[in-house]
Amino acid sequence: MTNANASALRALHVPGTPLILPNVWDAASARAVRDAGFPAVATSSAAVAHVLGYDDGEHTPVGEMMAAVARVARAVEGVPVTADVERGYGLKPAELVERLAEAGAAGCNIEDSVPGSGELVEPERQAEFLAEVRAAAGDALVINARVDVYLYGRGQDVRQEAVARGRRYLEAGADCVYPILASGEDEIRALVSALGAPVNVYLGPRTPGIQRLAELGVARVSFGSGLHQAADAFTRGMIAKVVEGRNPF
Template identity: 70%
Template sequence: MTTAKAAALRALHVPGNPLVLPNVWDAASAGAVREAGFPAVATGSAAVARVLGYEDGEDTPVGEMMAAVARIARAVDVPVTADVERGYGLKPTELAERLAATGAVGCNLEDTDPRTGELIDAGAQAEFLAEVRSAAGQDLVINARIDTYARGRTSRQEAVERGRRYLEAGADCVYPIMLGDESEIQALVAEVGGPVNILFRPGTPSPGRLAELGVARISFGGGLHQAVHAYARELFGKVKAGRSPY
């Protein structure tokens, strides 16, 4: 079952017909995404962390994060991919084992050191990804995050080089988070040589346009949870004021 779900998730990464992933934060939101007809479910580390009472950036204890992912995976009948930041300090073999135990068949792995906030050397990150791939085999779809744009380093050459190295190391898709310029997205997709994930946020081209640019995966990060939480705060305010929230 795990192998079949991983293969199904991998096959959904189609340039020009992207996999759209409205990132979820708990079993209820995962169920709602599934009910809406999406073929896969993705967690967002920032959203899950907030729900659990922690900040993003590997502040969440690994056991709590994995338990949350497991609850989400049990709630749906489609492939689940988990945002596990940079692995919470786990060795590649243990990371692969613990992900498998949750029922998730995919993961995001970023190239920022959560302890320092600095970018990890591209070679070291490629080696880490290769070790995760070796440990997991083909039962795990790896989305390798590239944090250069998030760190203010806007060199496409650097992002492309990292992306190519990560793909060669066994990643299935690369994720240049915070890249939103249309021409840069188009150029990177053409140059990197593999599936590309783009984060949808204000100012980013529409999902339809991202498809035209050859993007293979679109995710929403913590944005949907932030919007839902803002709406909940409005409801709570109405209750406090003695008004009907409905």
């Protein structure tokens, strides 16, 4: 399988010139990102779940999640879309690939923890899952392998475990490694150096700025559900003014 959008998305992962992905939650936010000039669009599973009325952690029915991804892809037709699919919503790898293709996605995030449990999946088991996704997709899907040890690692050298997992996932066919919540310049620099492949960093309050991440060799920067949380807080603030009888504008 081949996919022009997947090829374009893969080519955007350049260490030192990172792909910036302000994660979206619906067609309108996707168009806002596209209209701002970003060359690709990424969804956030947590943000999409919230607007659909579900909690994050694979509580969203897979049909509804894929329909949301499809709406985003239709809204920005011609722009590569990468979908956050948590750990696949219980789908077998081949079916996951098929559903992503039907939705128009050129890439996906796949995490290595059991959604909602805080438990890490055994790395060999996760590598096997990723290898099966790669085998089913060929080059038609950009796989961003999320590594959750900075979230849930306990009693271990977190960096060493992140590198070990990332290397396994790259060998299994992942295009990029996403050690979510890794922060601090020394930590990010060490991960980039040790992995020797595109690294995705989550941009949060404790993360270096985008320019500094570029200097550290990062290839992709994500915002997770942060933008949606900010938009939601702003909306709630306006509604509070209405409740008080004030003009929210």
